[in-house]
Amino acid sequence: MTLLGSIGSAVFGRWLATTGLIWLALVAISAVAAPLIAPFDPLEINPIERLSEPAPPYLFGTDHFGRDTFSRAVYGARMASIIGCGSVLVALFAGGLCGMLSAYFPQLGHVLMRVVDVLMAFPALLLALVLMTLLERSVINTVIVIGIVYAATTARILYGMTLKLKGEVFVDAAICTGAGHSSVLLRHIFPNLISPLLVQASFVFAFSQLQAAALDFLGLGLPPEVPSWGNMLAEERIYITRAPWLLIFPGALIILTVFSLNLVGDAIRDAIDPRFRGDIAGV
Amino acid sequence: MPLLDVSELEISVHSTGGDIAVVKGVSFQVNKSGTIGIVGESGCGKSLTSLAIMGLLDGSQARTTGGTVRFEGTELLGLTMRERRKIMGNQMSMIFQEPMTSLNPVYRVGDQIAEALRQHRSLTRKAARERAIELLRMVRIPRPDERIDCFPHQLSGGQRQRVMVAIAIACEPKLLIADEPTTALDVTVQKEILGLLRDLQEQTGMAVVLISHDLGVVAETCDFVAIMYRGKIVETGRAEDVFSSVAHPYTRGLLNSIPPVDRDVEVLNEIPGRVPSIEQNVPGCSFHSRCTIAAGICREIDPEFSTVSGKHEVRCHFALGSNNRAE
Amino acid sequence: MLTLLPTLAAASFLVFLFIHLIPGDPAAILLGDAATPEAAAALSKELGLDEPLLKQYALWLGNVAQGDLGTSIFFQQPVLSVIGDGAETSILLAVMTMFWIIAFGVPVGVISAIRRGSWIDQISSGGAMLFASVPTFWLGLYLIHIFSVGLGWFPSSGFPSISDDGGLANLRYLLLPSLTLAAPNAALIIRLVRASMLDVSREDYVRTARAKGLHPARVAVRHVFRNALIAVAAAFGFTFAALVSEAVVTETVFSLPGIGRLVVQSILRRDYPVIQGVVLVVVVLYMAVNLLVDLAYASLDPRVSLN
Numbered sequence: 001m002t003l004l005g006s007i008g009s010a011v012f013g014r015w016l017a018t019t020g021l022i023w024l025a026l027v028a029i030s031a032v033a034a035p036l037i038a039p040f041d042p043l044e045i046n047p048i049e050r051l052s053e054p055a056p057p058y059l060f061g062t063d064h065f066g067r068d069t070f071s072r073a074v075y076g077a078r079m080a081s082i083i084g085c086g087s088v089l090v091a092l093f094a095g096g097l098c099g100m101l102s103a104y105f106p107q108l109g110h111v112l113m114r115v116v117d118v119l120m121a122f123p124a125l126l127l128a129l130v131l132m133t134l135l136e137r138s139v140i141n142t143v144i145v146i147g148i149v150y151a152a153t154t155a156r157i158l159y160g161m162t163l164k165l166k167g168e169v170f171v172d173a174a175i176c177t178g179a180g181h182s183s184v185l186l187r188h189i190f191p192n193l194i195s196p197l198l199v200q201a202s203f204v205f206a207f208s209q210l211q212a213a214a215l216d217f218l219g220l221g222l223p224p225e226v227p228s229w230g231n232m233l234a235e236e237r238i239y240i241t242r243a244p245w246l247l248i249f250p251g252a253l254i255i256l257t258v259f260s261l262n263l264v265g266d267a268i269r270d271a272i273d274p275r276f277r278g279d280i281a282g283v
Numbered sequence: 284m285p286l287l288d289v290s291e292l293e294i295s296v297h298s299t300g301g302d303i304a305v306v307k308g309v310s311f312q313v314n315k316s317g318t319i320g321i322v323g324e325s326g327c328g329k330s331l332t333s334l335a336i337m338g339l340l341d342g343s344q345a346r347t348t349g350g351t352v353r354f355e356g357t358e359l360l361g362l363t364m365r366e367r368r369k370i371m372g373n374q375m376s377m378i379f380q381e382p383m384t385s386l387n388p389v390y391r392v393g394d395q396i397a398e399a400l401r402q403h404r405s406l407t408r409k410a411a412r413e414r415a416i417e418l419l420r421m422v423r424i425p426r427p428d429e430r431i432d433c434f435p436h437q438l439s440g441g442q443r444q445r446v447m448v449a450i451a452i453a454c455e456p457k458l459l460i461a462d463e464p465t466t467a468l469d470v471t472v473q474k475e476i477l478g479l480l481r482d483l484q485e486q487t488g489m490a491v492v493l494i495s496h497d498l499g500v501v502a503e504t505c506d507f508v509a510i511m512y513r514g515k516i517v518e519t520g521r522a523e524d525v526f527s528s529v530a531h532p533y534t535r536g537l538l539n540s541i542p543p544v545d546r547d548v549e550v551l552n553e554i555p556g557r558v559p560s561i562e563q564n565v566p567g568c569s570f571h572s573r574c575t576i577a578a579g580i581c582r583e584i585d586p587e588f589s590t591v592s593g594k595h596e597v598r599c600h601f602a603l604g605s606n607n608r609a610e
Numbered sequence: 611m612l613t614l615l616p617t618l619a620a621a622s623f624l625v626f627l628f629i630h631l632i633p634g635d636p637a638a639i640l641l642g643d644a645a646t647p648e649a650a651a652a653l654s655k656e657l658g659l660d661e662p663l664l665k666q667y668a669l670w671l672g673n674v675a676q677g678d679l680g681t682s683i684f685f686q687q688p689v690l691s692v693i694g695d696g697a698e699t700s701i702l703l704a705v706m707t708m709f710w711i712i713a714f715g716v717p718v719g720v721i722s723a724i725r726r727g728s729w730i731d732q733i734s735s736g737g738a739m740l741f742a743s744v745p746t747f748w749l750g751l752y753l754i755h756i757f758s759v760g761l762g763w764f765p766s767s768g769f770p771s772i773s774d775d776g777g778l779a780n781l782r783y784l785l786l787p788s789l790t791l792a793a794p795n796a797a798l799i800i801r802l803v804r805a806s807m808l809d810v811s812r813e814d815y816v817r818t819a820r821a822k823g824l825h826p827a828r829v830a831v832r833h834v835f836r837n838a839l840i841a842v843a844a845a846f847g848f849t850f851a852a853l854v855s856e857a858v859v860t861e862t863v864f865s866l867p868g869i870g871r872l873v874v875q876s877i878l879r880r881d882y883p884v885i886q887g888v889v890l891v892v893v894v895l896y897m898a899v900n901l902l903v904d905l906a907y908a909s910l911d912p913r914v915s916l917n
Contacts, residue, residue: 016736114616114617114620117613117617117620118617118620118621118624121617121618121621121893121896121897122621122889122892122893122896123850123851123852123854123855123892123896124851124852124855125854125855125856125858125859126854126855126858126873126889126892129858129873129874129877130628130885130889132877133632133877133885134628134631134632206743210743210745210746213745213747213748214745214746214747214855214858214859217745217747217859217862218858218859218862218874219878220874220877230745233745233747233748233751237751240751240752240755241755241759247748247751247752251745251748254745254748255740255743255744255745255748258743258744259739259740259743262739262742262743263739266739337821339817339820339821364826367823368823368824368825369823370823371820371821371822371823372821372822372823372824373823376821376822377821379814379817379818381814384813384814384815385814385815385817385818386815386818387815387818387819387833387836387837388815388837388911388912388913389836389837389840389910389911389912395818398819398822398824399822399823402822402823402824403823434912434913436912436913447818450818450822451821
């Protein structure tokens with residue numbers, strides 16, 4: 001069975017994971033087509049309509065500025081996707097490369113993995129908080145900070161996996177037939193790491209959503225005017241009694257998205273090489 | 284009355300397409316102090332058979348779906364788990380293929396032996412420990428009073444298998460099932476363990492069911508053999524009868540594939556083809572696809588047992604006389 | 611254990627560098643906006659800020675060893691005593707949270723593994739994954755909304771010291787926060803205990819135990835759980851890190867006077883010496899926890915030796 005085929009059957013074999021995948025597809029569509037889907041400008045203030053209950057034309061009601069919560073939620077999907085994809089890219093590229101090279105070249109690894117150890121000496125959110133104090137609140141900085149935090153874990157995981165693969169007979173065979181380092185790494189080791197990386201990607205994506213929401217809530221994440229689900233919760237928390245929809249909708253969106261990512265990641269993890277299954281600590 | 288009487292045993296495994304019977308109509312008997320060898324390639328159902336007799340099939344993957352297993356006249360398959368546990372490790376015990384992983388890594392070997400003892404005998408901690416040392420001596424572990432406090436990882440594979448034997452014989456069982464007890468060990472250690480089992484059998488008078496893929500081991504140790512192929516016994520009888528006049532082409536193939544020790548050979552005679560997968564429903568004789576003497580009837584009718592001589596029975600259309608046309 | 615020391619040294623150097631990474635004169639940053647040029651010059655001299663970086667680090671480390679973590683700009687008090695004021699809340703919160711995590715997580719995980727595939731397992735595994743997907747602050751806000759504001763069963767915020775009036779009864783202030791903090795972590799432990807129990811139950815030695823005729827409960831506890839515990843113990847280091855991270859959020863939601871909220875407030879107040887101090891304390895604590903985890907690991911698994 002092909003890689004894609006086995007992952008596909010792992011995910012579609014479970015109705016919960018399938019539902020999760022469908023939800024993620026919806027989030028992705030909202031992210032791409034936000035201007036087409038959102039009936040209002042997410043930033044448009046309308047004091048007359050402030051704190052309206054969910055009813056047409058305001059599907060999810062309005063916030064204390066009279067902004068349409070549904071439109072903000074749709075644009076929030078865009079922010080969630082940017083943060084998620086960005087953090088995954090940073091974490092998997094930096095961490096993955098670092099882990100793979102460290103395992104393959106032990107001398108380099110000796111240095112690089114000590115750096116990873118040092119980064120891992122800081123609890124995740126604390127490291128993110130400290131880095132954010134040094135940087136301005138912006139989308140790109142949030143992505144970089146969350147990416148760096150999870151690059152360390154990714155590096156540690158990939159290091160272990162590459163070490164295991166390096167001891168395999170087929171790698172020795174490739175080296176004996178005269179394959180160069182880049183060929184061994186790219187054509188013999190890397191293809192075996194694709195599905196574990198996919199699992200790690202879904203967990204990093206999930207964690208990044210919770211981290212970003214926490215940073216937003218503490219006022220240290222995205223700039224306050226950006227319509228993200230975390231910012232929506234942070235800004236409207238005092239209206240929990242007067243306008244419960246303001247917290248239920250964004251909260252439910254985060255939970256559904258993270259839950260879906262965990263379900264999909266869990267399903268793929270069960271389909272990957274059993275030697276690697278225990279290495280990726282997801283949910 | 285035989286000590287163990289297995290009759291028409293059927294074991295099925297779960298699969299997406301429904302239950303598949305992987306052991307079909309297996310019958311054999313073991314007399315008091317007797318030794319039977321069950322031989323076959325991996326996947327033939329010999330291990331499942333032994334686990335079913337012992338009561339270790341956990342039901343999630345495989346379970347017995349037919350037949351009877353009588354132990355001293357008691358039907359085991361009808362017992363509750365509570366009643367079966369009184370027999371397990373007590374009158375009937377088992378050792379396994381992997382001595383390296385069969386002992387719990389976090390407990391001292393003495394405690395693991397004592398655990399079996401204290402489960403079935405009301406012994407004090409001290410008495411159990413003394414008995415454990417005695418058992419280690421019986422399985423010929425040097426300096427047993429020191430080794431009793433070792434953790435499994437401090438012992439070699441052969442020594443660990445000796446500890447497994449000590450656990451198994453702790454309550455002086457009437458029947459010991461040994462599932463490939465020497466496969467994972469070095470050749471010299473293999474001989475020692477087999478010798479040990481034989482000596483223990485003489486001392487205690489227990490019966491042994493030896494599961495193996497190695498005809499040579501079985502020929503040396505057992506007085507009765509059963510050859511299994513794809514979940515069925517295809518040939519059975521007293522060891523000397525079976526080996527002196529092999530009747531089934533599969534048994535002959537197994538014997539021919541043992542390299543002779545007294546001369547060099549260019550080519551090993553292996554059995555042609557591969558075992559059809561367990562999901563595949565093979566009509567007729569299940570061996571016909573690999574059999575050199577198969578004819579039309581073999582593809583249609585599954586042969587019943589026919590008697591070669593005395594207790595020597597075989598499932599083959601051409602085993603009796605008519606097979607000479609192939610030779 | 612010896613590998614911990616270089617890591618600690620490097621981590622503490624990063625913490626020391628923190629002040630230097632902020633744009634501006636370190637002395638002015640340490641003194642805050644109200645710094646006079648004279649005061650800045652005096653501090654600069656005291657900390658050797660015009661010396662090479664490594665020498666400054668050595669000086670700083672020397673001060674830290676004597677318990678001098680600098681002075682809080684906001685409180686105008688030594689950083690150590692500011693942190694000390696938050697310690698009671700944070701430690702009690704951590705202890706209560708660990709209690710919930712172990713009391714819920716371990717038994718539910720064990721039952722889930724033993725009854726694998728049953729509805730109990732499906733509900734607890736699915737529920738655990740769901741709880742691990744809930745933002746801590748959101749859960750906290752709703753617990754306050756329902757149990758404090760709505761039903762009035764618990765106070766919604768703050769925590770008077772147990773040495774004040776009320777004594778141990780003041781712990782009720784920490785009930786909702788500790789449940790909030792425990793939820794996602796207990797969820798992780800449930801899934802971890804379940805997964806490692808299932809892994810162990812496939813081991814050959816578990817079959818050996820069953821072949822002795824032992825009661826299934828004895829097999830589950832003495833053989834399966836005892837070995838699963840090794841993997842679970844190794845994960846408690848991560849749990850500590852997760853606790854610290856989520857305590858920052860939880861203490862903020864419940865307005866608890868703990869170290870977590872102190873960090874957030876110090877960041878917003880630009881009280882850099884306090885941020886630096888808290889991070890250092892947390893890193894040292896985290897290392898100590900990892901060391902304890904290693905010791906626990908070695909005592910649980912005879913195959914592991916500390917040398």
